[in-house]
Amino acid sequence: MTTEVRIPEDMWDEDDKTGSIVHWLYKDGSTVKEGDLIAEVLVEKVTLELTAPASGTLRIRVEPEVVVNKGDVVAVIE
Amino acid sequence: MSRILTMSRAGREALDWEMERRPEIFCMGEDVYKFGGIFGTMDGFGAKYGPERVISTPISETGFIGMAAGAAMAGMHPVIDLAYIDFIGVCYNVLLNTASKTHYMSGGAVKVPMTLLIGTGGGYNNAAQHSQCLHATVAHIPGAKVVYPSNAYDAKGMLHTALRDENFVIFLTHKGTAGVGWMGTPIKTTLSEVPEEPYTVPFGKVKVYREGTDVTITGLGMSVHESLKAADELEKEGISAEVVDLRSLVPLDRDGIMASVAKTGRLIVTDEDYLSYGVSGEVIATVTERDPTVFKKPPVRVTTPDIPIPFSRPLEQAILPLAGRIADAARKLMA
Amino acid sequence: MELTPELRKGFFRTMTLSRAFDDAMIALYWEGKLPIFQFGAGPLPGELHCSNGAEPVGAGVCAALGPDDMITADHRPHHVAVARGVDLDRMAAELLGKKAGLSQGKGGHMHIYDPAVNFASSGIIAEGMGPAAGMALARRLQKRPGVAVAFIGEGAANQGAFHEVLNMVGLWKLPVITVVQDNEWGVSTAKSESTAIERNADRAVAYGIAGEWVGTNDPDDIYLAAARAVARARAGEGGTILEVKTARLAGHFMGDQQAYIPEQMKQVDPIPVYREKLLREGVLTPEEADAIEAEAKARMAKAMAFAKEAPYPDPSEAFHHVFAGEAA
Numbered sequence: 001m002t003t004e005v006r007i008p009e010d011m012w013d014e015d016d017k018t019g020s021i022v023h024w025l026y027k028d029g030s031t032v033k034e035g036d037l038i039a040e041v042l043v044e045k046v047t048l049e050l051t052a053p054a055s056g057t058l059r060i061r062v063e064p065e066v067v068v069n070k071g072d073v074v075a076v077i078e
Numbered sequence: 079m080s081r082i083l084t085m086s087r088a089g090r091e092a093l094d095w096e097m098e099r100r101p102e103i104f105c106m107g108e109d110v111y112k113f114g115g116i117f118g119t120m121d122g123f124g125a126k127y128g129p130e131r132v133i134s135t136p137i138s139e140t141g142f143i144g145m146a147a148g149a150a151m152a153g154m155h156p157v158i159d160l161a162y163i164d165f166i167g168v169c170y171n172v173l174l175n176t177a178s179k180t181h182y183m184s185g186g187a188v189k190v191p192m193t194l195l196i197g198t199g200g201g202y203n204n205a206a207q208h209s210q211c212l213h214a215t216v217a218h219i220p221g222a223k224v225v226y227p228s229n230a231y232d233a234k235g236m237l238h239t240a241l242r243d244e245n246f247v248i249f250l251t252h253k254g255t256a257g258v259g260w261m262g263t264p265i266k267t268t269l270s271e272v273p274e275e276p277y278t279v280p281f282g283k284v285k286v287y288r289e290g291t292d293v294t295i296t297g298l299g300m301s302v303h304e305s306l307k308a309a310d311e312l313e314k315e316g317i318s319a320e321v322v323d324l325r326s327l328v329p330l331d332r333d334g335i336m337a338s339v340a341k342t343g344r345l346i347v348t349d350e351d352y353l354s355y356g357v358s359g360e361v362i363a364t365v366t367e368r369d370p371t372v373f374k375k376p377p378v379r380v381t382t383p384d385i386p387i388p389f390s391r392p393l394e395q396a397i398l399p400l401a402g403r404i405a406d407a408a409r410k411l412m413a
Numbered sequence: 414m415e416l417t418p419e420l421r422k423g424f425f426r427t428m429t430l431s432r433a434f435d436d437a438m439i440a441l442y443w444e445g446k447l448p449i450f451q452f453g454a455g456p457l458p459g460e461l462h463c464s465n466g467a468e469p470v471g472a473g474v475c476a477a478l479g480p481d482d483m484i485t486a487d488h489r490p491h492h493v494a495v496a497r498g499v500d501l502d503r504m505a506a507e508l509l510g511k512k513a514g515l516s517q518g519k520g521g522h523m524h525i526y527d528p529a530v531n532f533a534s535s536g537i538i539a540e541g542m543g544p545a546a547g548m549a550l551a552r553r554l555q556k557r558p559g560v561a562v563a564f565i566g567e568g569a570a571n572q573g574a575f576h577e578v579l580n581m582v583g584l585w586k587l588p589v590i591t592v593v594q595d596n597e598w599g600v601s602t603a604k605s606e607s608t609a610i611e612r613n614a615d616r617a618v619a620y621g622i623a624g625e626w627v628g629t630n631d632p633d634d635i636y637l638a639a640a641r642a643v644a645r646a647r648a649g650e651g652g653t654i655l656e657v658k659t660a661r662l663a664g665h666f667m668g669d670q671q672a673y674i675p676e677q678m679k680q681v682d683p684i685p686v687y688r689e690k691l692l693r694e695g696v697l698t699p700e701e702a703d704a705i706e707a708e709a710k711a712r713m714a715k716a717m718a719f720a721k722e723a724p725y726p727d728p729s730e731a732f733h734h735v736f737a738g739e740a741a
Contacts, residue, residue, distance in 0.1 A: 022084075022263055135581070144540070144543015148545060148549075180533070182519055185516035185517035243738070
C-alpha cells in the first residue's frame with residue numbers, strides 16, 4: 001500500500017502562490033513514521049513544515065528548489 | 079534516529095531539550111515570543127513555555143542584556159537573541175565590562191552563565207550596518223567564550239555545550255548558513271544528519287571537514303562553505319585542499335591548526351570578518367610562533383578587506399571571501 | 414516602618430563605621446605616594462572613590478531591606494557595602510589587593526562582590542541597573558522573594574541604561590528600587606550643568622513607577638522613603654526612583670582638589686549633624702555616641718590589621734578565574 005505525500009491545500013493561504021521544497025529531512029528510501037517532519041517548504045520568505053501522512057519507506061518524487069503548487073504529489077510512502 | 083536538519087532547526091532542538099529539563103533557562107530578546115527569534119531558534123517556544131520564560135523585550139539591548147547578566151548572577155541561565163552582531167554597539171558595555179568580567183573580578187565568587195545568540199555576516203545585500211561579522215571584536219574580550227558552528231550537527235551539539243557551560247558564551251551563526259526561510263534555500267553543506275538524542279560538541283576543537291595534503295584552508299561560518307566549494311574546484315585541477323573549520327574562537331584549537339599546516343605546509347586563512355587585527359592574523363601568528371619552518375610558502379589571507387560592506391551586489395560580491403578568490407589563492411600558492 | 418531608637422542608633426553606628434572605613438583608607442592611600450605621586454605606589458594603589466558624606470544613604474536604605482534582597486552599587490560602593498554587612502575584613506583586604514580579599518585581589522575597591530549578602534558593584538556608570546533588574550526578574554522566575562536595589566549617582570541618571578532599564582521595570586512591574594544619590598557633582602560637572610530637570614525622581618512618571626525625593630541627607634528620612642518603596646515593591650506595585658540629596662565630601666576621587674566647587678556649594682558633613690540630632694532628642698547620650706565612635710574605629714583597626722597582614726596573591730593567580738570551571 002502506498003500513500004501519496006501532497007502539498008496540503010491549507011499549507012498557505014493564497015492559491016496563486018507557489019512554493020518549493022527547501023530540503024528533505026530524510027534521504028530517499030528512509031523509513032519514516034506518520035507525523036514525522038519530512039520536509040521544509042518555502043513560500044516567499046516563510047518556511048512551512050511538511051509531515052509524513054503515513055509510516056513506511058519514503059520515495060522522494062520532487063527534489064528541492066523545484067516549484068510546487070498546492071496539491072502536488074512530492075513523494076510517496078510505501 | 080537521525081534526520082537531515084538545518085542549523086536553525088538543530089539549534090532549536092538543543093534549546094528545547096534543555097529548556098524542558100532546566101527551569102533556570104529562559105529566553106529573552108526582541109520578538110522572541112511571537113516570532114521565535116530571528117533564526118527560529120525559539121520557534122514555537124512562546125506557546126510551549128509561555129511569556130514568563132520566553133520574554134519579548136522592548137528595543138533596549140543595553141537594558142535587557144544587562145538584566146540577563148543580573149539574572150545569571152542570581153542563578154538563572156538566560157538565552158538571549160541579539161539578532162545581528164551589528165547591534166553589539168548598543169550593548170557592548172554589558173559584554174565588555176559585566177558579562178565577561180564579573181567572574182574574574184569577583185575572584186570566582188559570582189558566575190554569569192548566559193548564552194548570547196547572534197547572527198553574523200553578509201552576502202545578501204544588506205549594506206554596512208547589517209552585514210558585518212565582527213567576531214574578532216567579541217573574541218578579543220577576555221572572559222567570553224566565542225563559538226561559531228557552521229553546520230547543523232555542530233549547531234546542536236555546541237548549543238547543548240553552551241547551555242551547560244557556567245560562563246558567558248557568545249554563540250554565533252552566519253545568517254547565510256542558518257537555513258531559515260527568509261535567507262533563502264539552505265546551503266547543502268550546512269545540512270547534516272542530526273541525531274534526535276542530545277549530545278555535546280566540545281568547544282576548542284577544530285573540525286577537519288575535508289582532508290587534503292597540499293594546502294590547509296581554514297574557515298569560519300560561511301567561509302567554511304566557500305572553502306569547500308573552492309576545494310571541489312581545486313580537486314579537479316589536482317590540488318588537494320584540507321578544509322579546517324575553526325568553529326570555536328575562544329577557546330581556539332591552536333594544536334589543531336598547527337597539525338594541519340604541519341601536514342600541508344601551506345595555509346590560506348579565510349575569514350568574512352575584516353582583514354586587519356582579526357582572526358586571520360591570529361591563525362597565522364599561531365603557526366608562526368610555533369614553527370615558521372613548516373611553511374613552504376608564506377601564508378595567505380582571503381578576507382573581507384578593511385572597508386565597510388558595500389550594498390550593491392557586484393560591489394559586495396567582489397569583496398567577500400568567496401570560493402573563486404579562495405581557489406585563486408590556492409593556485410598561486412601551488413604555482 | 415517605625416523609627417525606633419534602636420533603629421536610629423543603628424543608623425549612627427553604620428554611618429560611623431563606614432566613615433571609619435573611609436578615613437582609614439584615606440590615611441593609608443597617601444602612604445608611598447608622597448612627595449612624588451605615583452598611582453600604583455603604596456599599600457593602596459589605584460583610584461579610590463570614598464563615600465564620605467553619603468553614609469546616610471547606605472544606612473537608611475539598607476536598614477529597610479531584608480536578607481533576600483539584592484544590591485548593586487557603583488564606583489563609590491563603600492557606604493552601601495558597610496551598611497549591607499559585607500565582610501569588613503575581606504573588603505579591606507580587597508582594597509589592598511590581598512589574597513584574603515573578597516575577590517582574592519582581582520576586583521579592588523570599585524568591584525566589591527559578596528554573594529553571602531547579595532552584594533555586587535560595578536565601576537561603570539549606571540552599569541548596575543540592568544543586573545539589579547535582572548536579579549529581580551530571576552527571583553520572579555524562581556518564585557522566590559526579593560527586592561533589588563541599584564545605587565547610582567545623579568550623573569548616572571543621564572545614561573541610556575537608566576532609561577532602558579526603568580522602562581522595563583515599569584513595563585513588567587519589577588520590584589526594583591533605583592537609589593539616585595545626588596551629591597551634586599559628576600566629577601567636576603554640576604547637576605545643573607548635566608541634567609535638564611531639577612529632580613530625577615520626577616522622571617519616574619515617564620516609566621509608570623513611583624518617585625520619592627528626599628531633600629535631607631538624614632538617615633531617618635531616607636529610611637522612611639526607602640521603607641515605603643520596599644513595601645510597594647513587595648506588594649507587587651513595582652519600582653521606585655528614590656532620589657536623595659546627599660554629599661560628596663572627599664571629592665570625586667582621592668587627590669581631587671575640588672577647586673571647581675564654589676564657596677556657596679560647600680557641603681555639610683551629615684554624621685555630626687545626625688549625632689547632634691540624636692543627642693538633642695535623647696536617643697543617644699554623649700557617652701554612648703563616643704562609645705559607638707570608638708567601637709567603629711576599633712573594628713576598622715582590626716579590619717585594617719587583617720588586610721595589612723594578609724599575603725598578596727601569587728602572580729600566577731592572574732590567570733585564574735577567567736572562566737568558571739577552570740583552574741581556580
